[in-house]
Amino acid sequence: MSFSAWNLAEIDEMELEEMGATASIHLIQEGVQSHAWRITTGRVREADAFLGRFKDQHRSARSDLKLDPEVLRPEGEDEEIVEGESEVKGFMAGPMVRLFAFAKPWHRLMVLGFLLTLASTATSLIAPWLTMALVDNVLIPLQSATEEVHVNQVYKFMAQLAGAGVLTWVLNWARTFVVARLAERVTSRMRRETFEHLQRLSLTYFNRKRTGDLISRIGSDTDHISLFLSVNFIEFICDVLQCVFLAVILFWINPLLAVAAMGPAPLVGWLVSKVRGHLRGGFAAASRAWSAMNSVLSDTIPGVRVVKAFAQEQREIERFRATDKHIFDTNDRVNRMWSFFTPMIELLTDVGLLVVWAAGAWSVAHHHITVGVLTGFVLYIQKLYGRVESMSKFVAAAQRASASAHRVFEILDVKPDMPVNQGMRKVGRLRGEIDFKGVKFRHGSRQVIKGIDLKIAPGEMIGLVGPSGAGKTTLVNLACRFFDVSEGSIWVDGLDLRELDVEDYRKNLGLVLQEPYLFYGTIAENIAYGKPKATKGEIIAAARAARAHDFIMRTVDGYDSMVGERGHQLSGGERQRISIARALLIDPAILILDEATSSVDTETEREIQAALDYLVKGRTTIAIAHRLGTLRRANRLIVMEDGRIVETGTHDQLLNQSGTYARLHEAMMEVTSQ
Amino acid sequence: MNPAVDILIDSDGRLVFIDETGTRHENVRPARMFPLTDPEGWISLQSPSGEEVGFIENAKTLTRVQQVALSDAFAKRDFVPVVRSIDRISRASDGHLWHVTTDRGPTIFRIETDESIQQLGANRLVIIDDHNTRYLIPDIDKLDVESRRRLERYY
Numbered sequence: 139m140s141f142s143a144w145n146l147a148e149i150d151e152m153e154l155e156e157m158g159a160t161a162s163i164h165l166i167q168e169g170v171q172s173h174a175w176r177i178t179t180g181r182v183r184e185a186d187a188f189l190g191r192f193k194d195q196h197r198s199a200r201s202d203l204k205l206d207p208e209v210l211r212p213e214g215e216d217e218e219i220v221e222g223e224s225e226v227k228g229f230m231a232g233p234m235v236r237l238f239a240f241a242k243p244w245h246r247l248m249v250l251g252f253l254l255t256l257a258s259t260a261t262s263l264i265a266p267w268l269t270m271a272l273v274d275n276v277l278i279p280l281q282s283a284t285e286e287v288h289v290n291q292v293y294k295f296m297a298q299l300a301g302a303g304v305l306t307w308v309l310n311w312a313r314t315f316v317v318a319r320l321a322e323r324v325t326s327r328m329r330r331e332t333f334e335h336l337q338r339l340s341l342t343y344f345n346r347k348r349t350g351d352l353i354s355r356i357g358s359d360t361d362h363i364s365l366f367l368s369v370n371f372i373e374f375i376c377d378v379l380q381c382v383f384l385a386v387i388l389f390w391i392n393p394l395l396a397v398a399a400m401g402p403a404p405l406v407g408w409l410v411s412k413v414r415g416h417l418r419g420g421f422a423a424a425s426r427a428w429s430a431m432n433s434v435l436s437d438t439i440p441g442v443r444v445v446k447a448f449a450q451e452q453r454e455i456e457r458f459r460a461t462d463k464h465i466f467d468t469n470d471r472v473n474r475m476w477s478f479f480t481p482m483i484e485l486l487t488d489v490g491l492l493v494v495w496a497a498g499a500w501s502v503a504h505h506h507i508t509v510g511v512l513t514g515f516v517l518y519i520q521k522l523y524g525r526v527e528s529m530s531k532f533v534a535a536a537q538r539a540s541a542s543a544h545r546v547f548e549i550l551d552v553k554p555d556m557p558v559n560q561g562m563r564k565v566g567r568l569r570g571e572i573d574f575k576g577v578k579f580r581h582g583s584r585q586v587i588k589g590i591d592l593k594i595a596p597g598e599m600i601g602l603v604g605p606s607g608a609g610k611t612t613l614v615n616l617a618c619r620f621f622d623v624s625e626g627s628i629w630v631d632g633l634d635l636r637e638l639d640v641e642d643y644r645k646n647l648g649l650v651l652q653e654p655y656l657f658y659g660t661i662a663e664n665i666a667y668g669k670p671k672a673t674k675g676e677i678i679a680a681a682r683a684a685r686a687h688d689f690i691m692r693t694v695d696g697y698d699s700m701v702g703e704r705g706h707q708l709s710g711g712e713r714q715r716i717s718i719a720r721a722l723l724i725d726p727a728i729l730i731l732d733e734a735t736s737s738v739d740t741e742t743e744r745e746i747q748a749a750l751d752y753l754v755k756g757r758t759t760i761a762i763a764h765r766l767g768t769l770r771r772a773n774r775l776i777v778m779e780d781g782r783i784v785e786t787g788t789h790d791q792l793l794n795q796s797g798t799y800a801r802l803h804e805a806m807m808e809v810t811s812q
Numbered sequence: 813m814n815p816a817v818d819i820l821i822d823s824d825g826r827l828v829f830i831d832e833t834g835t836r837h838e839n840v841r842p843a844r845m846f847p848l849t850d851p852e853g854w855i856s857l858q859s860p861s862g863e864e865v866g867f868i869e870n871a872k873t874l875t876r877v878q879q880v881a882l883s884d885a886f887a888k889r890d891f892v893p894v895v896r897s898i899d900r901i902s903r904a905s906d907g908h909l910w911h912v913t914t915d916r917g918p919t920i921f922r923i924e925t926d927e928s929i930q931q932l933g934a935n936r937l938v939i940i941d942d943h944n945t946r947y948l949i950p951d952i953d954k955l956d957v958e959s960r961r962r963l964e965r966y967y
Contacts, residue, residue, distance in 0.1 A: 660932060662846065674846060674854055675869070691843055691856050691864065695938075695946070698848040700930050 146196050154189055154426075155346075163189070186423055233543035234536070237363065241324045251316045255372060258309035259379040263387065264302035266517040268295060274510030313372070321368035325360045332356050332546055338554045341620045342581075350433030355549060358428060359542035366539030374532040377525040384522040391515055392507055398497045399519045402486035406526060410533055413479050417534050420472035422541035427465040434461050476534055483530040487523035494519050562639040568631050568646045569596040570727040570758030572617060576626035579612055586612045588781035589626070596727075599759040601769030603802060604778035610762045613778070614730050617760060618647055630728075648726030648757070650750070652733035654717030656705025661690055662697040664705070664716055668724040676723060684719035684749040686712070711742030718749045729754060731761040735768050743768070766806055775799065817866070819857075819878040827885040829857045829866055837865045842885050847892065848932050848948060855882070893919070895939070895949045898959040901966065907942065908966065914947065921945065929967045937967065 150166040163185060165173040177185055241248055272295045333356060388396040438445060438454050445454050498512040507515075572594040579587035587609045594600055602610040615621055616628060619635055628635040635643070648668075656664045665680055666672040672680075677697065681687045689712055693699040705713045714734065721729065734750060735743045747768060754761075754771065763769050766789070775792055777785035777799045785797050792799035818830040826839040837859060845854035845867075855868040871879060893914035900911040907924040921941035923929070928940045937949040952960060 660849075662849070674850060678845060678854065688862075688864065691845065691858070692862065694944075695847055696843065696845045696856075697854075698846050698932060698938075 149196060152189060152192050152196070154185055186419065190419060233540050233547055236547060237324075237328075237367075237539070237543045240328055241320060243327075244320055244323055247316060247320045247323075251313060251320055251372070252375070254309055254313035254316055255375050256379060258306055258313050259376050260383065261302060261306040261309055262380070263383055263518075263521075264306075265299055266514050266521065267387075268298050268302065269517055270510045270514030271295070272299075272510075273513045274508050278509060317372045318368045321364050324367055325364035328363065328546060329356055329360045332360070332549050335550055335552070335554075339552060340554065341615070343552060348429070348433040348436075350431070350436040351429040352549070353436065354425070354429040354432040355545050359425060359545050362425075362542040363539050363546070366535050366542075370532055370535035370539070373528060374536075377529045377532070380525045381522060381529075384518055384525070388515065388518055388522070391511060391518070392501070395494060395497050395501065395507075395515055398493045399490055399522070401493055402490045403526075405486055406483060406530070409479065409482060410530060413475060414533055414537060416475050417472060418537040418541055420468060420475065421534075421538040422544065423468040424465065424472060424538075425541055425545055427461065427468045431458070431461040431465060434458055472534075479533075480527070480530060483527050487526060490523060491516075491519065563633065563637045564639050565631075565633070565642045565646070568643075568727045570594075570646070571596045571629075571631050572728065572758060572760075573629040574613075574617075574626070575629065577613075577616060577623050577628060578625035579609075579616060579621065580624040581612070586781055587616070587623075590781075590783060592776065592783060594758055594760070596758055597756055598774070599754055599761065599772045601766075601772035601775045602760060602762045602778060603764075603766060603769070603775055603799060604784075605798075605802070607780075608778040609781040610778055611732060614732060614760055614762065617728070618649065618730060619643060645724070646727040648721035648724060648729045648753075650714070650717050650721050650729070650731045650734040650753075654705070654713045656701045656708070656713055656716060658700075658702065660695075660698050660700055661693070661716060664701060665697075665719045665723055667720055672723055677719075680719040680723040681716075683722050683752050684715045685745055686715040686719050686749075689715070709742075711746060714742075714746050715749055718746065718753055722753055727757060729757045729759040731759065731763070733762055733764065735763065735765060764806075766803055777802075819868075819874065819881050821881045821884065827857075827881060831866050840865060842882055844886075844890070847890070848938055848946075849936065891916075892946050892948050895947050895955075897956055898962045901962050910939070910941075912947065921947065926966065931967075937963075 148167055152163060152165050155162050155164060163175045163177065276291050276295060336352065336356075385396070385400075388399060434454075434457055438458070445451060494516060498507070498515060501507045502509060502512055572592075574590045574592040577587055577590040578585065590613060592600075602613065604610055612621075616623055619628075619638075619640055622636060630638065630643070657667065661681075662674070662677050665677050665686075669676075674697075678687065681690055681697075690697055690699070699707075701707055701713075701716075705716070708716070718734075731750065731754075735746050743765070750768075751771065759772075761769055761772060769775060770789070774786060775789060776783055777792065777797070779798055785792055785795060785799050787795070793803060794800075817832055818828075820828050820830075822828050822838065827842065829837045829840045831837065837857070839860050840857045841860065843856045843858055844851055845856055852872060853870050855871060856864050857866045857868070859865050868874065868882075871882060874882065893916040895912050895914050897913045898910065899913060899918070902909045902911070904922060907922050909920055909922055911920050912918065921939075921943075923939060924942055930938045930940070932938055935950075935952045937952060939947040939949070941947065949955065949963075952963065955963065
């Protein structure tokens with residue numbers, strides 16, 4: 139397909155995003171998604187090929203126009219974007235070059251590794267050289283008995299061969315250790331930096347990405363890179379050095395034989411260049427296929443209760459089978475190419491060896507060379523061909539590592555849409571005054587908040603109510619600065635939120651969500667999550683205030699009890715009270731309660747409500763609740779609808795207005811009475 | 813500790829707690845709030861119905877007699893052997909058999925999965941056997957080399 143009908147210069151990029159059993163192709167124009175096409179995973183291979191063709195034409199169109207990537211960068215983008223400049227540079231320089239930039243801090247180790255490689259490669263070539271002399275000066279005279287050979291000469295050669303072997307072993311040992319350590323350091327840095335970068339990205343990025351895919355990139359992709367650096371790359375360097383040394387030796391021994399031996403080289407070079415591109419595409423597809431499988435697993439395993447409750451085991455098995463088949467297909471495609479390529483290289487080297495034997499036999503017959511020289515030559519040429527075969531395997535390893543590095547760099551290239559903290563205004567303990575001034579927020583193409591003006595006094599509790607989709611959670615997300623406003627501004631204690639150091643600001647925030655997230659660890663660790671240096675006394679005091687102490691003491695190990703992954707060993711109410719204790723411990727100036735009592739029964743709600751009553755005292759509180767009774771302590775109720783504030787007042791005032799609140803209240807009463 | 817507060821064993825061998833108001837709570841049950849990370853500190857004293865009637869921040873501040881009364885009460889209900897060495901780990905049909913020497917003597921227990929070994933802090937481990945008995949390794953680094961090597965294969 140030709141993309142000539144498209145105005146490629148106006149397109150930023152086209153990307154494929156796999157989402158379990160389906161995938162989407164997104165066309166990004168002027169920083170926003172202009173089109174999207176959904177496909178099934180069965181068509182991903184075709185989509186890959188389509189994207190490959192598009193990217194080729196897109197790149198050439200952009201370079202033809204000599205476009206400055208800066209010009210193409212969208213302005214005012216509200217989501218993280220892959221930097222156009224980095225992407226172009228990244229492509230030109232290649233992920234491998236960027237990968238080696240990660241090794242810069244350990245350049246001494248790199249030099250040492252290189253010197254050891256050089257030395258070990260050189261010593262590995264001593265043995266064939268000694269063999270030549272052994273055959274000509276000892277073995278042939280011994281066999282033909284033409285001249286007397288002293289047995290000491292045999293011992294001397296044996297000792298030299300053994301010495302060369304031991305030296306090569308020691309150098310190889312040192313080289314392997316140095317290079318493996320270097321590789322581990324590089325990949326460890328890469329993993330750390332990628333994870334640290336992920337921590338800086340906003341929720342928007344995580345909303346768009348699949349957990350399994352991100353885990354796969356930081357886990358398996360960096361592992362591929364580590365293997366490549368520690369094994370394949372260093373082997374390749376050895377191979378290249380050996381080939382150079384061997385070529386010099388071979389030409390020095392006999393140029394005619396050397397030329398004959400080099401016969402297959404151009405054909406090998408041509409084959410490598412043909413197969414390289416196909417392998418890279420194949421490995422990239424394989425990495426994506428693994429990500430898709432990780433995504434299915436990270437979906438199904440935590441959601442196993444839902445799967446079982448709805449008796450959807452078979453469906454999940456089918457879903458897993460589909461991703462597994464995708465992995466099989468992509469690997470099979472690479473293997474088809476690979477299985478042809480390696481034996482073909484072997485065949486070509488066998489042909490080369492045949493030519494050497496033929497030319498060598500002719501040379502010995504015409505007394506141009508001795509049998510010893512031919513023996514040494516054959517040993518060297520076998521080594522050379524061995525290296526060529528090994529180098530051909532490097533092609534696959536390099537392409538796999540390159541594809542993996544590209545996937546890791548894709549994360550590192552994402553520019554955080556939230557500004558980095560450096561140079562931002564530091565704040566200590568805030569009073570908690572919040573002022574939303576003409577706040578608007580757009581998520582993609584959708585205007586979620588359409589103009590909010592709201593001032594909250596320090597220590598005031600406001601209740602946000604409204605139908606689902608009214609923008610309540612988005613508004614608190616903006617107050618937490620998980621996103622930045624598209625228009626307008628939010629002021630805290632008279633300071634523009636965008637000017638504040640995000641980390642400092644969030645130390646003033648306490649968050650209690652509908653689904654409290656507990657981390658794998660003990661109850662004490664979870665309570666102290668926001669204040670890791672809290673004393674045991676502080677942890678206990680927070681738990682008591684959150685009405686969590688009694689149930690904690692009923693567990694076998696008290697505060698040392700493990701809560702299991704995501705706190706699944708506790709009930710919903712218990713998890714919520716631990717999350718309230720967590721919020722209490724940091725003593726926040728501003729408290730956000732997002733449906734904190736929605737997912738529990740009435741009895742538990744009463745317990746949580748008592749804990750919350752203690753928590754909200756003296757703090758600016760924004761509470762979202764569908765159960766309107768939980769907002770009884772609110773100073774004001776703010777009713778939102780369709781991204782706007784439609785009513786404000788107390789419970790009684792709003793009921794008298796007979797508006798949205800009254801409607802919601804009536805609906806709730808009906809549900810309660812049924 | 814407030815001098816008015818007292819802990820003693822009554823004639824029936826039950827633990828009695830007298831709080832700062834002089835109220836006598838009989839048959840109280842001590843419970844460690846941090847039994848694995850701080851067994852000497854933060855002890856909750858609970859009524860037979862499970863209600864907390866008082867707590868002790870640091871058992872070392874108690875008199876010798878009070879400490880003995882408390883430790884006797886604990887000895888009746890708490891059992892968390894401290895692993896001194898791991899002598900052998902063998903594969904069983906449904907998990908692994910751990911042959912260990914503990915502060916309560918040598919024993920063999922079975923664990924079913926890797927999740928039965930839980931980390932508490934940097935070097936502290938708790939191993940939960942198939943009968944839910946907990947074995948504590950307070951500091952991995954203090955185990956002998958052979959024990960550490962055996963542990964390494966499973967954790």
